[in-house]
Amino acid sequence: MGYLENGEWQTGWYDTKKHGGKFVRSETKFRNWVTPDGSAGPSGDAGFKAESGRYHLYVSYACPWAHRTLIFRTLKGLVEHIDVSVVHPDMLDDGWTFDQDFVGATGDRLFGKSYLRDIYTEADPHISGRVTVPILWDKKTNSIVSNESAEIIRMFNSAFDGITGDRQDFYPDALHDEIEAVNERVYHTLNNGVYKSGFATTQEAYDEAVGELFDTMDWLEDRLSRQRYLAGDRVTEADWRLLPTLLRFDPVYHGHFKCNRNRLVDFDNLWAYARELYQWPGVANTVHPDHYIRHYHYSHETVNPYRIIPIGPTIDWDAPHGRDEVFPVAKSA
Structure with a gap:
């Protein structure tokens, strides 16, 4: 699976030994929020205003965490407002890649990168941590808004309502x-x-x-x-x-x-x-x-x-x- 350490790629699986054989998921790194007016959300920094075409979603069709963001993108009428890149389903020594020799894998539609890790280092050249999907990317600041799926779906639920006119509320x-x-x-x-x-x-x-x-x-x-x-x-x-x-x-x-x-x-x-x-x-x-x-x-x-x-x-x-x-x-x- 691999991970980044100070911006450098390292191969290695999760270490379960230090947790008594248990799998412990890593914390996500980017926790900013898109809001209707660009004000700060519950965590992170301000400056991410809901705008059509401004944001890009990186996903894997295989990943259940990324899948929930695709569902909300569809349900909330955001398909025309937030474009998507889909990684290859194989995740081997290089982690998620943008290879396109599998039906549905799109390549990197923003930068033409080879690996998903390159998106993380584009945002922070010295980043350390796991390279995961989904990623919500901001084209204006050229950085990652969030890589926490639970928070991305909350943004999709309400932040763009003024743009789409879709007032369905899945978190009343x-x-x-x-x-x-x-x-x-x-x-x-x-x-x-x-x-x-x-x-x-x-x-x-x-x-x-x-x-x-x-x-x-x-x-x-x-x-x-x-x-x-x-x-x-x-x-x-x-x-x-x-x-x-x-x-x-x-x-x-x-x-x-x-x-x-x-x-x-x-x-x-x-x-x-x-x-x-x-x-x-x-x-x-x-x-x-x-x-x-x-x-x-x-x-x-x-x-x-x-x-x-x-x-x-x-x-x-x-x-x-x-x-x-x-x-x-x-x-x-």
């Missing part, structure tokens, strides 16, 4: 506490829990992570038997943060990351709910199974040393979900 004031509580559990035990399970290097670390993961899936199954969405009767940020993990669960996480007590399709309510979100207008166009099936199985040599790509299950994401009949509520946010 009245549901902040509920959304935050759901996000907290789902992030630690499921979104990141699949990685904690798959990258664990001791039995104890794996048992702890996978146990918490399926406890949460059971909890979600029960919750969705009683309400249509995670925060109640309307779709919110919490739902869109969960969906990328669910999309990857059966074709990747179930086998590759040993999350195999159950498949997603074994959960009646969770599986129907996931199909509804997938079938939401525009969302399916953000989904690229060829990228994430290739990426995980080919890139993680410590998990799959022979880089064999499995045939995977056949999954009908277009099958009727039936949630309208069980919970007849409007879709609008």
